[in-house]
Structure formats: structure tokens, C-alpha cells
Amino acid sequence: MKRRDFLKYTAPATILPTFINGFAVKAFGSSSLLSALENAAADNDHVLVMIQLVGGNDGLNMVVPIDLYDKYQAIRPNIAIPQGKLLPLVNNVKTGLHPAMSGVQQLYEEGKVCIIQSVGYPSPNYSHFRATDIWVSGSDANEIVETGWGGRFLDTQYPGYPDGYPNDDNPDPLAIQIGSIVSPAFQGANANTGIAISSATDFYNLLDDVVDPVPNTHAGVELAYVRLIAKQTNKFSDSIKKAAQNVTSQSEYPDTQLGRQLKIVARLVAGGLKTRMYMVSMGFFDTHASQTQGGDNTTGYHAELLKELSEGIKAFMDDLTKLKASRRVVGMTFSEFGRRIKSNSSMGTDHGAAAPMIVFGDYVQQGILGTSPDIPDSGSVADNTPMQYDFRSVYASLLEQWFCVDNTTLQSILFKDYQRLPIVSGIACGTITGIDDVNNGSKGLITNYPNPFVDTTTLKYKTRGGHTMIQIFDTMGRLVGVPVNNMMAGGEYTAVFDSKKLAAGIYYARLQNGVYQEVRSMLKVKV
Structure with a gap:
């Protein structure tokens, strides 16, 4: 999607700040108010939750190559995590996690985490905006695609959308973004298939029937009327509110940006909302400088971000387990790009290429898919982590193994027949070889x-x-x-x-x- 088209779709978006008692919903302006609001979801039990790490995450300091530790330390001496501080992973002596990621480590030990090494795409773009667009659209680096990969998937499941939606069989949104703008990942051929819950405050205002007072003026009367029409027009408020009210107690979450977003997602999933895709985000991972704190590379800005990520995921999975809804969910992290292999003189890292992804859930296959990234003996600031897996292979694998999408439909969604990876257990849809078999079979080729x-x-x-x-x-x-x-x-x-x-x-x-x-x-x- 071109920058001007992104602005065209988002700038004129329908924005009703006091929508249905303070619940702000935004939809892309490419469709009318009614068609943008009349979105719904099909009756499907499986849910995908995407966590966007905005800014370009340094995967080499998040998932550290113990088997190449000497090279790792030599090429980034001012930010390298001490080997003795790395968190070990069960049955894996080649890889360690950043010490701030104890929550993800615990989930890994419980068999609920798969880490995919060096995910990227050929000829990567290093612009935040364009690289993000490539990831959410599923396009090649040299092409512009006006739809999102999630939107194309939902189009195949709900032909003709948004006409005829919502209905008695499909009363819920197809996709939900926790944030101010609906992600282009959910852009379908005819309309964006998602809605946005603009903030946690708006969400809880909806549940508590909190309404901002209107002034006792002619303009106030008009504003009250607009709110009434908006409430009558919105077809989602009742189903969202009903699902949320089905959950009366939740586990404790960290009071962070990500924690607040994931708490809302867990409540809606456990409450029975049939929404199939959720997007949350956190940032900002653009760590050109001061990535670590001088004198202690286990602390600093990047460590704080990774702690928020890890604690948020752990709280989310613990909450879903307590609510008996964890088997419905697979989650994944992604960032628009990784960072360079060599650190810079400002104790940071510059825009890079491939980086690891974390996939989590009860039915996720435990393991590290791939090998430690290749690190040159004497690198330069231009060196990047070479790609092992195309990000669209991850999408294809999740669509096939979690949403049970057939191969013909997969190619219509992703435009090509991408390599499939062993990410989700065969209990979900029937799957392929295990991670150990793939790793062992990927040697000496x-x-x-x-x-x-x-x-x-x-x-x-x-x-x-x-x-x-x-x-x-x-x-x-x-x-x-x-x-x-x-x-x-x-x-x-x-x-x-x-x-x-x-x-x-x-x-x-x-x-x-x-x-x-x-x-x-x-x-x-x-x-």
C-alpha cells in the first residue's frame, strides 16, 4: 500500500470519539459508515492474536546464540548480554533468552512456545513505513498490494462481506485492533474487515455505561442525537458488551501498554466473542542509541521493552488458562525488521533484516525452528542476519495448521505456495513433521x-x-x-x-x- 493510499484510507476514517457510550470505533474511510460498521465474524473457535513490536526489534539480543557466543560478544561488545545471565531453554543448549524474558522462558518450559529463527524476506526494505506495509500486506518488497493478508483470509471465509453482515449467525466483528487505527493487515477487497477499540478506557466505559456529559446548549442537543444514531447504527456494541460481561473475574496483568491490551483480548475471547483475529501493539523498538544501560547490558530501554512483552504474554496465557479459553488461542509476535548484527558506537543497533518470531499457545510445538544466525568473524555495520524463513511461510503455516485453510485457498491469500513450517500441533488441523525432525533434516544440504x-x-x-x-x-x-x-x-x-x-x-x-x-x-x- 502506498503512503498516500494509507493516508487516504485512514485520515478520513469514521471516528466517533464518544461512540456507544465512550467506545470509540474506527473503520477505514474507503467504505461508508454503515458498511464499515456492519462487520461480523463467522462461528469459528480458533483465534489468532498478533503482537506488533513497532520500530524494529533487536532479535539478536532477545534470542541469543550461545553456540556462537564468542562471535556474538566480539561483534557487539558494548551491548552483548553476559552469557551467565542468559535464560536457558529446556532441551536446547544452543540458545538463551534475554534475562528480562522469564515469562516466555516459563511458557517455553511448559511446551507452549515456538521460536522461529531469522524470519524475513528477500531484498528487505529499511523504511519503517514501507517495511510495515510489506509485513501486513504480505507483499514482495518490489510490489504494492492494496489489501492485507488477514483481510484476504477473512474475505475467503465470508464471501461478499460486508453485504449482509452482521446477521444472526455472525453477530461479531471479524477482526479487532486494540489501538486508534485499524491495521491494514485487515484490509479486504471491499472494506476493512476489522474495527478498533481505541483504548482501554473506552472499552471499560462501554461496559460501565459511562457517557461523557453534553453541554446544555443547542450543540449539546445535536451531539446527543449524533451519539444516539451512532449507538443505533453500530451493530457490534451488544455482542462485544455481552461477551465482556460473561467474564466477571480475571487474573492480574502488568499495568503496561501491552498488558492492558491483552487483558481486553482475553476477556473477549473467554467471553465467547467469535472474532477470529486480534492485533495489539507495543513500542518503540527503534533502538539506535542507549539500547542498554552503561555498565550493565542486561538493563536499559530494550530490556524494559522485552520485560513488558514477556510479562504481558505470560499474564495473557495464565489468564486464558484460568478462564478455560487458552486452547482457542495462538499468538505471534512480529516486527517490521530486525537490527544489524554489529552494534554501533552509541550503544545501539541500526535497521536490519531478519529477526526471530515468537509463536505461543497450548497447541504450539515447543522448540527453536532453525539455527543460530550466521555471524561473521569480522563484521561491519552493514552486516545483516541472513534470512532462514520467509515471514509468509509463517502466515501460511498458521493459516493451514490453525485455521485449516486448504492449499488452493492459501495460494489465493498469499499469492504463492510458500514453505510450510511445523508450528502448530496436528491436533488442530493435522500437521507435518516435528521441529526436531526439520532441524535435523536441514543439515548438510x-x-x-x-x-x-x-x-x-x-x-x-x-x-x-x-x-x-x-x-x-x-x-x-x-x-x-x-x-x-x-x-x-x-x-x-x-x-x-x-x-x-x-x-x-x-x-x-x-x-x-x-x-x-x-x-x-x-x-x-x-x-
Whole structure:
């Protein structure tokens, strides 16, 4: 979505600050008031909760590579987390969590967390606005898509929306954003499929029938009339209020931005609202400077953000468990990009490429999917974490394994047939191989010789058969070549990578074959 189109959709959005007794609902201005408000959800038990980490999260300090710790410490000496302070993960000696993330660590030990390493996309964009748009639309870096991936999914489940919605069978919103603007992720072909609860205050005003007083003037009479019409027009207020009132007690949450948002989501889910997708957000993760506190790299601004994230997720899952609604929910984190491998002189990190995602829930497969990110021996501030998994593979996997979307529909939603990853247990929809099997099967798949090389190098690779692809990336994450992209029989093959037109430096060869993938670093040198 172009910047001007985003502003076109959001700036004229329907905004009624005192909507239904203080419950502010906003919908994109591309549809009329009635069609924007008449959204509903189908009767589906599974819920996806997305947590947006605004600003670009430093994944390398959140999920730390213990097996590459010496390289990690050498390349970011002024912000590296001391190895002895890292939180260990059960049955995993290669990875540790930031010490502020004890809540996520506990959920991992309970078998409710999957961490996906180095998630990104080819040729990443480093603009906050454009990178966010790519993630929420599910587009390639070089294309503009006017709809969101969530909106396209909901369009397939509710054809013709918003005409005829809500109705007796579908009285609830399809998607809810806790925040002032509905996410473009929910933009469908005809209308945005989501509504926004602008704040926790507005939510509780709705439940308590709190109404801001109107002045005793002619304008006050008109304002009261507008509020009355808005309340009559809004088709969601009764179902939202009913669901919330079904929950009379909740567990304790941290008094943070994320904690307040997730508490609302838990109440609506446990109260029986059939909304299928929720979006919450927190920030700001743009840590160019003062990421850690001088003298103690376990503290500082980034540590505070990670603590808020971890405590919020833990409280959310504990609350849902107590309310007997946790089996309905899978959650995931995402950020528009990661940070550079090498820290800068301001005790921070600059805009980068790939970063880990955290997926959590009762039916999530426990484990670390992928390997520790490749860290060069002597890196520069331009070096980025090479992508192991495309973010749309995560979307495809969740849609297939949590919402039981078939392959044909998946390709219509995401435009391509993306690699599927073992994220959700087969209890939900029937699934694929386990994480350990995928990780073990993703070793020794690709080598190259000679290495280092001058102009050309031969890629030697193995495939189990089926679609096989090799992508070549530079240290900025740019896709510079695709020497293999075919349906193949199982076996061992070779391909030549010709780099005559490329500068000397480090390159990454990424092989993908079904659920398996491996990244190989290669060094081009000058004659």
C-alpha cells in the first residue's frame, strides 16, 4: 500500500470519539459508515492474536546464540548480554533468552512456545513505513498490494462481506485492533474487515455505561442525537458488551501498554466473542542509541521493552488458562525488521533484516525452528542476519495448521505456495513433521567449492524431491541470484554461481526443499 493510499484510507476514517457510550470505533474511510460498521465474524473457535513490536526489534539480543557466543560478544561488545545471565531453554543448549524474558522462558518450559529463527524476506526494505506495509500486506518488497493478508483470509471465509453482515449467525466483528487505527493487515477487497477499540478506557466505559456529559446548549442537543444514531447504527456494541460481561473475574496483568491490551483480548475471547483475529501493539523498538544501560547490558530501554512483552504474554496465557479459553488461542509476535548484527558506537543497533518470531499457545510445538544466525568473524555495520524463513511461510503455516485453510485457498491469500513450517500441533488441523525432525533434516544440504572463490563457485546440494530452490543473498539481505528453482527428483546435484558482476564480500546461499532449509555462507575475494 502506498503512503498516500494509507493516508487516504485512514485520515478520513469514521471516528466517533464518544461512540456507544465512550467506545470509540474506527473503520477505514474507503467504505461508508454503515458498511464499515456492519462487520461480523463467522462461528469459528480458533483465534489468532498478533503482537506488533513497532520500530524494529533487536532479535539478536532477545534470542541469543550461545553456540556462537564468542562471535556474538566480539561483534557487539558494548551491548552483548553476559552469557551467565542468559535464560536457558529446556532441551536446547544452543540458545538463551534475554534475562528480562522469564515469562516466555516459563511458557517455553511448559511446551507452549515456538521460536522461529531469522524470519524475513528477500531484498528487505529499511523504511519503517514501507517495511510495515510489506509485513501486513504480505507483499514482495518490489510490489504494492492494496489489501492485507488477514483481510484476504477473512474475505475467503465470508464471501461478499460486508453485504449482509452482521446477521444472526455472525453477530461479531471479524477482526479487532486494540489501538486508534485499524491495521491494514485487515484490509479486504471491499472494506476493512476489522474495527478498533481505541483504548482501554473506552472499552471499560462501554461496559460501565459511562457517557461523557453534553453541554446544555443547542450543540449539546445535536451531539446527543449524533451519539444516539451512532449507538443505533453500530451493530457490534451488544455482542462485544455481552461477551465482556460473561467474564466477571480475571487474573492480574502488568499495568503496561501491552498488558492492558491483552487483558481486553482475553476477556473477549473467554467471553465467547467469535472474532477470529486480534492485533495489539507495543513500542518503540527503534533502538539506535542507549539500547542498554552503561555498565550493565542486561538493563536499559530494550530490556524494559522485552520485560513488558514477556510479562504481558505470560499474564495473557495464565489468564486464558484460568478462564478455560487458552486452547482457542495462538499468538505471534512480529516486527517490521530486525537490527544489524554489529552494534554501533552509541550503544545501539541500526535497521536490519531478519529477526526471530515468537509463536505461543497450548497447541504450539515447543522448540527453536532453525539455527543460530550466521555471524561473521569480522563484521561491519552493514552486516545483516541472513534470512532462514520467509515471514509468509509463517502466515501460511498458521493459516493451514490453525485455521485449516486448504492449499488452493492459501495460494489465493498469499499469492504463492510458500514453505510450510511445523508450528502448530496436528491436533488442530493435522500437521507435518516435528521441529526436531526439520532441524535435523536441514543439515548438510548445501556446500560450495571453492570457498573462498574469485568469480564462480560450484554449489553442491541435496534434495528429497519436489520443489527445490537456492537463493543467493548479500549481507544487506538483497536477493542477487536464484540459480535453482525447479521441481526435481530426489538426489544430489550441482549448480554454478557466477558472481563476476558482484563485489567482493560475504554471500549467503539458502537452500529450500519442502519443510527443510539451510543457509551457507560464502566468501568472494578479489584477485
